[in-house]
Amino acid sequence: xxxxxxxxxxxxxxxxxxxxxxxxxxxxxxxxxxxxxxxxxxxxxxxxxxxxxxxxxxxxxxxxxxxxxxxxxxxxxxxxxxxxxxxxxxxxxxxxxxxxxxxxxxxxxxxxxxxxxxxxxxxxxxxxxxxxxxxxxxxxxxxxxxxxxxxxxxxxxxxxxxxxxxxxxxxxxxxxxxxxxxxxxxxxxxxxxxxxxxxxxxxxxxxxxxxxxxxxxxxxxxxxxxxxxxxxxxxxxxxxxxxxxxxxxxxxxxxxxxxxxxxxxxxxxxxxxxxxxxxxxxxxxxxxxxxxxxxxxxxxxxxxxxxxxxxxxxxxxxxxxxxxxxxxxxxxxxxxxxxxxxxxxxxxxxxxxxxxxxxxxxxxxxxxxxxxxxxxxxxxxxxxxxxxxxxxxxxxxxxxxxxxxxxxxxxxxxxxxxxxxxxxxxxxxxxxxxxxxxxxxxxxxxxxxxxxxxxxxxxxxxxxxxxxxxxxxxxxxxxxxxxxxxxxxxxxxxxxxxxxxxxxxxxxxxxxxxxxxxxxxxxxxxxxxxx
Amino acid sequence: xxxxxxxxxxxxxxxxxxxxxxxxxxxxxxxxxxxxxxxxxxxxxxxxxxxxxxxxxxxxxxxxxxxxxxxxxxxxxxxxxxxxxxxxxxxxxxxxxxxxxxxxxxxxxxxxxxxxxxxxxxxxxxxxxxxxxxxxxxxxxxxxxxxxxxxxxxxxxxxxxxxxxxxxxxxxxxxxxxxxxxxxxxxxxxxxxxxxxxxxxxxxxxxxxxxxxxxxxxxxxxxxxxxxxxxxxxxxxxxxxxxxxxxxxxxxxxxxxxxxxxxxxxxxxxxxxxxxxxxxxxx
Numbered sequence: 001x002x003x004x005x006x007x008x009x010x011x012x013x014x015x016x017x018x019x020x021x022x023x024x025x026x027x028x029x030x031x032x033x034x035x036x037x038x039x040x041x042x043x044x045x046x047x048x049x050x051x052x053x054x055x056x057x058x059x060x061x062x063x064x065x066x067x068x069x070x071x072x073x074x075x076x077x078x079x080x081x082x083x084x085x086x087x088x089x090x091x092x093x094x095x096x097x098x099x100x101x102x103x104x105x106x107x108x109x110x111x112x113x114x115x116x117x118x119x120x121x122x123x124x125x126x127x128x129x130x131x132x133x134x135x136x137x138x139x140x141x142x143x144x145x146x147x148x149x150x151x152x153x154x155x156x157x158x159x160x161x162x163x164x165x166x167x168x169x170x171x172x173x174x175x176x177x178x179x180x181x182x183x184x185x186x187x188x189x190x191x192x193x194x195x196x197x198x199x200x201x202x203x204x205x206x207x208x209x210x211x212x213x214x215x216x217x218x219x220x221x222x223x224x225x226x227x228x229x230x231x232x233x234x235x236x237x238x239x240x241x242x243x244x245x246x247x248x249x250x251x252x253x254x255x256x257x258x259x260x261x262x263x264x265x266x267x268x269x270x271x272x273x274x275x276x277x278x279x280x281x282x283x284x285x286x287x288x289x290x291x292x293x294x295x296x297x298x299x300x301x302x303x304x305x306x307x308x309x310x311x312x313x314x315x316x317x318x319x320x321x322x323x324x325x326x327x328x329x330x331x332x333x334x335x336x337x338x339x340x341x342x343x344x345x346x347x348x349x350x351x352x353x354x355x356x357x358x359x360x361x362x363x364x365x366x367x368x369x370x371x372x373x374x375x376x377x378x379x380x381x382x383x384x385x386x387x388x389x390x391x392x393x394x395x396x397x398x399x400x401x402x403x404x405x406x407x408x409x410x411x412x413x414x415x416x417x418x419x420x421x422x423x424x425x426x427x428x429x430x431x432x433x434x435x436x437x438x439x440x441x442x443x444x445x446x447x448x449x450x451x452x453x454x455x456x457x458x459x460x461x462x463x464x465x466x467x468x469x470x471x472x473x474x475x476x477x478x479x480x481x482x483x484x485x486x487x488x489x490x491x492x493x494x495x496x497x498x499x500x501x502x503x504x505x506x507x508x509x510x511x512x513x514x515x516x517x518x519x520x521x522x523x524x525x526x527x528x529x530x531x
Numbered sequence: 532x533x534x535x536x537x538x539x540x541x542x543x544x545x546x547x548x549x550x551x552x553x554x555x556x557x558x559x560x561x562x563x564x565x566x567x568x569x570x571x572x573x574x575x576x577x578x579x580x581x582x583x584x585x586x587x588x589x590x591x592x593x594x595x596x597x598x599x600x601x602x603x604x605x606x607x608x609x610x611x612x613x614x615x616x617x618x619x620x621x622x623x624x625x626x627x628x629x630x631x632x633x634x635x636x637x638x639x640x641x642x643x644x645x646x647x648x649x650x651x652x653x654x655x656x657x658x659x660x661x662x663x664x665x666x667x668x669x670x671x672x673x674x675x676x677x678x679x680x681x682x683x684x685x686x687x688x689x690x691x692x693x694x695x696x697x698x699x700x701x702x703x704x705x706x707x708x709x710x711x712x713x714x715x716x717x718x719x720x721x722x723x724x725x726x727x728x729x730x731x732x733x734x735x736x737x738x739x740x741x742x743x744x745x746x747x748x749x750x751x752x753x754x755x756x757x758x759x760x761x762x763x764x765x766x767x768x769x770x771x772x773x774x775x776x777x778x779x780x781x782x783x784x785x786x787x788x789x790x791x792x793x794x795x796x797x798x799x800x801x802x803x804x805x806x807x808x809x810x811x812x813x814x
Contacts, residue, residue, distance in 0.1 A: 018766060085767045099759060099769035106751050106759050106767045148697075150765055153705050154810075155697060 019132045020082055022177050026243055033510040035081045037238075038127050038172040039386055040507065043306040044240035046388040048508040051470040052515035053530060058472060058484045058494045060531045064516060065103030067096070067525040074425045074503045075520035077127040078172065078386075078464075080135075081509035086518070087130070087149070088525060092123040092140045095147060101511050103527065109152035116163035117141035119170060120188045121422060126238070126384075126504075127172030129180060131200050136180045138169025144182065144198055158203040160184060166191050172238045176248055176279040179206055183235020187253035187271075187299070190230035195239070195250050195275070197282060207282030211235070211252045211270050219269035227264040232256030233271040237384045240304040241279060242317065245334055248279045249304040249319065258297040259367050259378075259407055267292040272300045274321065276336060286336030291325045292358065295366045296349065296407060297378050298325035303386045306333060309394065311447065320446050322387055322398040324380030325349070327359070330446055342449030344442060345381040345402050349374055367407040377405030379420055379460075386464035386505040388473070389446075393487055396446045397465045397473055400454075403437040423462040423503050425522050427480045430459040441465060441475050443490060453490035457481075464505025466517070474517055476502025482519050482526070498526055584658035592659030595652050597712045603642070606714045606806075608663050617714075619664035631657045669716050670723075671799040679804025682797045689801075692785060695808060701765055702749050703785065704733055708810030715806045722789045722798055735785065736760050738770055739777040746770075750780055 020036055028036045032049040039046045053061065069075055073091035080087045086100040093111040098104065117123075117140040129136040134155060135147040141163035146155040160182070161167035166189035173182040176197075183195040193211035198204065211233035213219040223231055234253035241248045252275065255261065255268035272291040275284060291298040305320040311330075319333040326347040330340040338357025350359040365374050381401055388397045403420055420437055421428075432438070439461035443452040461477035468474075473487040482502055483495040500522015508517045518527045597606070608616025624630045635653040637645040646653065683689045690699035693706045709718070736750035738758055748762035758770045758778055772778065789798060 083766075084769070097767065099757070099767075102757050102769055102771070104752055104754065104757050104759050104769060106761075106769075148701070150761055150767060151701050151705065153694075153701075153707070 018083055020130045022131060022175060025131070025175060032508075033081075034083065035079065035507050035509050037080070037129060037175065038078055039238065039240070039303055039505075042174070042176070042241040042243075044238075044303045044386070045305055045307070045391070046303075046386050046465065046505060046507070047390050047392075047467045047469075049469045050508050050510055050515045051468065052510065052513075053468065053472065053484075053508075053517065054470040055472060055486055055493055057530055061484070061494055061496070061517070061528045062531050063496070064101075064527045064529050066527075067098060067103050069523045069525070070094070071523060072425060073123045073523075074423055074501070075523055075525065076122075076124045076503050077520060078505045078507050079518060079525065080128055080130055081507075082130060082149070084511045085149075086509075087128055087135055088520075089125040089127060089137060091125050092117070093125055093137060093145075095128065095135060095137060095152060097149070097152060100509060100516065100527075101514075107152040109147055109154070111137075111139060111145065113139060113141040114163055117168060118163070118166070118189075119168045119185060124170050125172075126170060129173040129175045131175045131178075131180070134200065136173045136175070136200070138171065138173055138182050140168050140170070142167040142169050142184055144169070144173070144180065144203065146180075146200075146203060156203040158198065158205070160196060160198075161191075161194075170236050174239050174241065174248065175200065176241050179279070181239065181248060181279070183211070183250060185234045185236040185253070187232030187234030187236075187256055188258055188297075190232070190256055191234060192229055192231060193233035193235055193252060193271075195235055195277065195282070197279075209275070209277055209282040209284065211273075211275065213269060222266035222269040224263065224265050230256060231264060231268060231271065232258070233268075233273075234299075235301065236299075237301040237303055237386075240306050240319075242306055242333055244317070245285075246279050247276045247285055247333070249274055249276050249306070249333065251300040251302050251304060251321075253299040253301050254294050254297045259295055261293055261295040261366075265293070268294070272298055272325070274300060274304055274319070274331070276333070288329075288331055288336050288338060288357065290321070290323050290327070290329065290359075294325075296325075296374055298323065298380060299383070300324065301384050302382065304333075305387060305389045305396065307389050307391065307446070309447070311339065318446075320387075320389055320396050322382050322396070322400075322444075324376070324383055326376040326381035328396070328398070328444060328446075328449055340446075340449065344398060344444060344449070344451070345400055346375045347381075369408065371406040371408030373404065373406050375404060376401065377403050378407065379403060379422070383462070385462055385503075388465040388467045390467040390471075390487055392469055392471065393443075393467070394445070394447075395443045395452060395487065397441060397443050397467060397475075397487065399461045399463055399465055399475060399477075400440050400442045401437065401460045402440070403460065420460050423478065423501055425500055425503070427500060427522075428478075430479065432459070434458075439477055441473065441485065441490070443473075443487070455483075455485055455490045455492065461502075463502040463519075466506040466508060468508065474506040474508075474519070476506070476519060476521065478502070480521060482506070482521060482528075496526075496528070498522065498524075500524065584661070588655040588658040589662045590655075590659075591652070592655035592657065592662075595648055595656050596659050599646070599648055600656070601711060606711060608660065616660050616663040619661075627657055627661070630660060634660075663714070669719060671719050671795060671802060674796070674799030674801070674803035676800070676803040676807040679797075679800030679802070679807075682793065682801050683804050686797070687789065687793060687801060701761060702733075702735075702763070704730070706805060706808055708808060710806040710808040711810060713805075715802055718802045718805045719798070721786070722793075722801060724788060733784070735781040737777075737779045737781070738775050740770070740774055741776050753778070753780065 028041045069090040077089045086098045095109040097106040142161040166186040167184045179197040196208040239250035255271035273289040319331045321329040328344040349365040439457040440454045442454040463476035466474040473485040476482040498521035502521045504520035506519040692703035734750045748760035752759040
């Protein structure tokens with residue numbers, strides 16, 4: 001073959017330097033122009049050190065470009081940005097590579113899910129992982145696919161679980177060292193949850209941790225009879241990683257059936273928990289169960305936010321967690337020790353914690369024949385949408401709901417009333433009063449649980465939160481506004497109406513010294529930068 | 532991949548209205564795609580006499596077949612027991628109408644599904660399946676895939692432009708699963724034929740910035756204001772045309788003929804190797 005073009009290929013020394021090594025991912029904060037993993041770093045903080053956009057100039061933000069997805073599904077993905085290239089997922093599982101400056105398309109990888117593919121609550125995908133020159137995506141039909149980041153060509157495709165048995169994958173995988181870690185959704189449809197690690201080069205499965213222990217394993221006794229086989233405890237949000245302890249942390253979903261625990265007496269381990277696994281082996285190091293024997297659907301599929309802070313006069317490696325059950329927690333992430341828990345919304349299902357950090361239930365706040373008013377109700381005080389922690393302010397920011405509703409059993413069949421509808425991509429109208437429910441971004445001091453401020457919205461929110469080193473907070477809501485707040489006061493500084501619900505976590509990147517903020521709303525990805 | 536010399540045609544030039552660079556396109560020596568041209572000579576003629584298929588029908592059908600049918604029937608059409616398209620062997624099909632009906636409706640009670648592609652593609656797929664049994668297509672002897680791999684990666688220098696798995700260049704077509712997409716006879720002709728138009732997704736582009744820097748690579752997108760490419764260093768790049776003084780697109784393929792570069796056995800071995808490339812598939 002004619003070799004005239006060979007020389008430029010071989011002479012190019014930049015190829016290796018462009019590769020995303022795990023060391024780069026681990027130290028992603030040192031290259032804030034990029035967004036190398038779902039939450040920005042493996043710590044799950046969704047915080048950017050970029051400062052070009054500030055409180056003083058944020059009013060000058062203007063739209064740079066829009067990517068219109070060829071999909072009517074909710075757009076929940078957080079993009080990755082690597083050296084000026086933005087990668088995202090057009091739901092359910094088409095991957096696109098875009099120029100991060102112009103939004104023009106480099107390539108598209110279309111993926112056709114098998115006919116068995118289905119999920120309980122939308123055919124969504126929340127993003128990708130990258131290592132080297134390879135992108136990784138979990139699919140609705142429970143496959144894990146490796147793609148060439150330069151061309152979108154598939155490199156390998158492995159079946160993680162059977163879609164025909166209600167397994168699906170909706171979250172962005174997490175890369176740790178040479179492994180791609182992810183889990184399966186489908187908890188409300190009767191799966192047995194798991195987290196699994198795959199060799200990033202070959203797709204070969206390295207380990208699998210079942211989030212419901214099997215016979216003979218500790219915790220199996222927390223299930224009755226065969227209930228463990230379809231007990232849920234699914235995975236549908238990305239985990240975090242602590243390099244010092246080599247632990248990866250994952251939140252698990254509710255036990256199944258979600259509103260009827262009569263056939264599964266016991267704590268139903270490890271549903272509604274955080275599990276800390278050795279990243280090399282998948283062995284369980286510790287766990288903490290937020291809601292033992294859940295009968296309300298308090299999925300604990302939030303992002304584990306890792307922070308190092310002074311705790312009662314001593315430096316401590318902690319984990320911050322705002323849970324769907326309405327409680328904010330601080331755990332020691334090395335040992336799993338419960339340090340602190342406090343409601344961050346109105347909570348009536350528990351009255352406090354015992355000395356081990358187990359919630360003390362309020363009798364009757366479970367599904368009854370007549371119906372019990374439970375706060376927070378089924379859709380929770382928060383959900384999968386990612387919170388943020390700013391190491392600069394030391395505050396923990398949570399998209400929160402105040403919501404009311406009852407859960408009743410009628411003739412043995414549970415039903416809920418007064419619940420706010422699920423998210424959709426399009427705008428709706430809001431007729432609720434504040435007493436009936438509202439959404440807010442709330443800022444908390446994680447050392448005390450004290451609420452520092454809140455930004456109220458008339459409607460509830462399915463949007464994540466991003467904070468910046470210039471003391472800005474970006475978020476949005478179901479009303480379709482994308483806005484910037486002062487992260488120390490909650491003061492509104494800027495807003496844009498995007499014409500669709502914001503169902504994603506914002507992120508930020510820069511190219512050639514220009515900072516961008518990106519968020520998905522409706523069926524599109526929007527990017528903003530200063531005029 | 533080479534950067535062909537030859538004629539260039541400027542499609543647009545700088546104007547006072549747009550700060551766009553001169554835009555030139557190289558005129559290919561031949562404009563007909565290999566498969567279409569070859570089939571026109573060897574297949575479509577006799578078929579047209581019998582069934583009024585055109586070369587374009589066969590070519591269109593080949594694309595649909597490779598995307599939809601090849602996974603079960605195989606590129607040679609011989610993977611389903613009792614059926615062999617290369618030998619014109621079918622279970623129940625007799626007429627073209629029968630064949631088209633099976634393509635579109637499937638066979639109930641069997642793994643043969645109804646088509647998911649547009650109904651009007653039933654005819655070209657039928658034309659392609661019929662064309663597969665046209666006689667006298669292979670010219671090379673049987674080869675050895677193991678030896679072919681050595682030639683492919685060595686003397687042939689195929690990895691300079693092509694990629695197999697995670698090895699080789701991304702500038703030309705990725706051949707990781709070419710054996711599942713193309714028939715051996717097609718691979719053979721691709722090696723023996725001379726310059727032709729590549730698929731548009733493998734066109735080359737060259738830009739020169741206003742400060743004189745030159746970038747070459749594979750064209751990914753071209754619009755009124757920007758150009759996107761995978762450059763020769765295999766980096767995804769985007770340019771604003773306001774920063775460029777020249778944009779040139781080459782529609783010729785950089786793929787040379789290997790007719791005189793490899794001997795007959797080497798060519799046969801390379802064909803065997805390529806025919807063995809089925810990708811990693813789903814595990």
